[in-house]
Amino acid sequence: MRPYTRYEAEDVLKSMRSPNIRPPKLALRMKSTYRSGDLVLRAYDLNIGFPGKPLFALEKLTLTRGETAALIGGNGTGKTTLLKTLMGEHSQLSGEIVLGAGLKIGYFAQAHDGLNLENTVLDELMRHKPMGVGEARNFLAQYLFRADDVFKKVGMLSGGERGKLALAILALQGANFLLLDEPTNHLDIPAQEVLQEVLDQFEGTILLVSHDRYLIDRLATQIWALDDGELRVYKGAYKEYVEARDAEQLAQREQKLEAKAVAQPLPPAPAPINGAKAVPKPNKRQQEAIAKIEAQIHSVEGSLKELEILIERSSAAQKVSEVQTLGAEYASQQAALDDLLLQWAALAES
Known part of the structure; x- marks a missing residue:
């Protein structure tokens, strides 16, 4: 077979299709095991904080099934404390919290402090939900933990990898009321986009703590704004x-x-000097x-x-x-x- 001429080689190269290489994409799924009642959360005359250190107060709020409330405010204002109070880890200082019927709460912690740093990725997933090794590996592959990645210790993972593992564990719970504390922190842009899409299609209820204004504007049906020791509720989107x-x-x-x-009141106008006109008072x-x-x-x-x-x-x-x-x-x-x-x-x- 004779070699190609330059022009023939160019024609062959142009006819070749470029490889369709795309980076792997997070395959996040978030589905509720069962449906909650219409009322998800109601609170009256609530004071949140710790003995001797109150953080904020609110008069009244209501969250119903299918809504997304975005809790916003500065650092240290009590956002995470409210989430942990709703989960029963802290007690409110005063007031009443009513949780609706049929709730299954799923919590995503900002610091991923629920993860055991000494476990491997595989063991940590199976700790939260027992399953076979093959099933667990297939599930983790959807969150981009493939091959030997599943044998890494959690403590050796990057912030983004821990976030993906925490999301994988959350997805296994089948929760219908998600408490999310800065869920997009440390995630790369493609993973953030997938998470936004999944949460937008989630059929349950979400209470979201985030500084990501794009995420809030896309998801929120009401805003809970924390400022100067008070939580105020605004119905509607972020805009x-x-x-x-x-x-x-x-x-x-x-x-x-x-x-x-x-x-x-304004001081009287000065007296005219050398016959000059006085400046008129506004x-x-x-x-x-x-x-x-x-x-x-x-x-x-x-x-x-x-x-x-x-x-x-x-x-x-x-x-x-x-x-x-x-x-x-x-x-x-x-x-x-x-x-x-x-x-x-x-x-x-x-």
Whole structure:
């Protein structure tokens, strides 16, 4: 057989199909063993914390089957403590917690502290649900533990691998009420996307603690916001919560500015010097307009700071499309701020 000419070789290479090589994908499944009652959780006049160290209080909340509540707030505000209180590991300081009928709770811990670090991956899975070695290995392969990976000690796994093992164990429980504490932490982007899809299709109820605004915006039907020792419930998605929160903050700023204007009246205008005209004192309507614009400026500045944080997190997570969307929103907010500053300057000088 004669060798190919250059042109023949090029034709052969062009006709060859490139190999379809894709990285392995997490095959997560999350199904409930049985259906819970319509009422999943109700609480009244609740105080959460420890003796001598209360963390927060709430008046009332209700969670029904099929809903997803996103619990948000700063570090140390009591989010994980609430989850452990619902599981019976801590007692509330006061108030009443009512759990619905037919609940099977599954818990995903942020620190994966339920895992035995001395066990192998295979032994740890079988510790939570006895099964044959072959069945366990096949199940772990869906979570990307293949071949000798199953014989690694849990203590030697990376944070992402521990997260996948914890998800595998959670999936075996058949829970219908998931308590998830930062479930996307340490997971790579493909695994995060799979988890989001699985939780979106989950037929049970979810109480989610997360700083992942994308995950919250996709899943949440109500927001439980922890701030300054109080838990407040907002019905609706995360975007609706942000709108309601910003409206509340704007109203509070306006009230404070109005109260300050009443408590501290403007000083009298100085007497004219050498026949010069006195500077006219701003009228009440002008003062109110200035106060309103100042409140709007503070609100937009707060939104810009939050967008900066979200852009930084999305950039670190390599969510390119999300960074682009947030960047466009940031530019829009910055333009609005510039316009408000011009309005403020014009009013102040008039």
